[in-house]
Amino acid sequence: MTVYTRYVALGDSQTEGLGDGDDVTGHRGWADRLAEHLAGANPDLLYANLAVRGRLAGQIRAEQLAPALALRPDLATVMAGMNDLIRPGCEPAAVAEVLEEMYAALTESGAHVVTVTFPDIGKIAPMARPLRPKVLDLNARIRAAAARHGVTVVDTFAMEFVTDARMWGTDRLHASPAGHARIAAAMAHSLGLPGSDDTWMLPFPSLPAAAAWRVAAAELRWFATFAGPWIGRRIRGRSSGDGRTAKRPELTPWTQPAAGVPARGPGSNDEVS
Template sequence: MPDVEYLRYVALGDSQTEGVGDGDDTTGLRGWADRLAEHLAALNPELRYANLAVRGRVAGQVRAEQLAPALALRPDLVTVVAGVNDLLRPSFDAGRVAGQLEEMFAALTASGARVLTLTFPDVARIAPIARPVRGRVFDVNDRIREAAARHGVTVADLAPLPVATDPRLWSEDRLHASPLGHARIAAAAAYALGLPGSDDTWALPLPPQRLPSRLNAAGAELRWAAGFLGPWIGRRLRGRSSGDGRAAKRPELLPLGGPSPAAASS
């Protein structure tokens, strides 16, 4: 159980923290950070929450664009999750990405905030075509754990758990968590923070499901490559990002409206 009640929660990051995969741009995005805020608000209705995350941002952009505004909001709880977009770029440098994350860890913990971050699952188990970058994921995760330890940052370490790569936790594009995946991430964060009402059931495997035949699996890979991988590569070649022209969905600390379900609800 935490020693304090959190009053000011600020989330930094990219599309996962923005909530892509959990809702849509018409009806609104929820996402794991919103779900964690709902859990916090259920414990303390005085909670104020800001979400500065913007899709497509690499770690350096999160640091450059979101760190100063986050510090200005004087949060007592911050989540920092970035680096996935770096992993997919030819210019990837694990040391540089980890250094950018550590700069944020250092500045935010020095301000007195409790900071939480996540590790990333094995992308090759989610999208086999991503196998060439799986070593990058392992490297970044190790560096995140080391940097977090140096600054007293809490880590929700999802990476080692088999359930983290269950296809049902991922949306059709395989880049973003599904609603169930966002719920599990929020529950993992709540448990890592020691919030009342949290437990470790988020780490349990889902019920078994029938595996597709090799032919169906191959067809699914081709459809995914055409529907999602191809457009993503096209944007990279044109120097564009899914976050171009977008701003944070919740730049100010505001109370949550509506019901406050538990973080693990879906």
């Protein structure tokens, strides 16, 4: 088993940890949970989390890649692209090109890189069903780019549990605490960390089917509460990441709190990832 000493996470709100905590007490998220697991194997682990909510793949490359390389990680995670996919006119090929540039730069620096494919978001939010072809396209390109650079892929698209409502918060945009725990467990298993196993793949226990009227009412409520305001922010050119910085910009021991407090921007927890 490889013992990792310097872990750097790059990404957007999913990696920052939205859905697992809040802006007052702090966000935990799957990357923090993975760092905790890594520290179980190596108490001297150093960890940095450069992710900022709302960032597009190109912004992550522009803002986070150089700082990540400067930290000389031996392990890096890259989760990016969903904020691109939900915008009109997104070209999966262009997003994949940006991701591959990050994979290449990080692996060439000596880091082991782990990335992910994205779920069928139409099963999470039915109004997003038209985006399924783009998700399939991007996932295929992620797998191909990862293979070219020796990147480990946590490929969960076809797994039933990934689109279970219990994986996601009420906004359907960010993983729930249970969802973040599953993602961290998947990452740990992909790395062969001690104590990891494949139980993260198991489906959630079955729930009784909801009445059609309840489903319709939930869709309308979700649109009014989350989707509608999100569209409004896009029209105004606003993002929940405006004015924010990484919560953990430097490599520090896992047991040591990150220095400083992230800048609080005008947005709320409203980006997809």
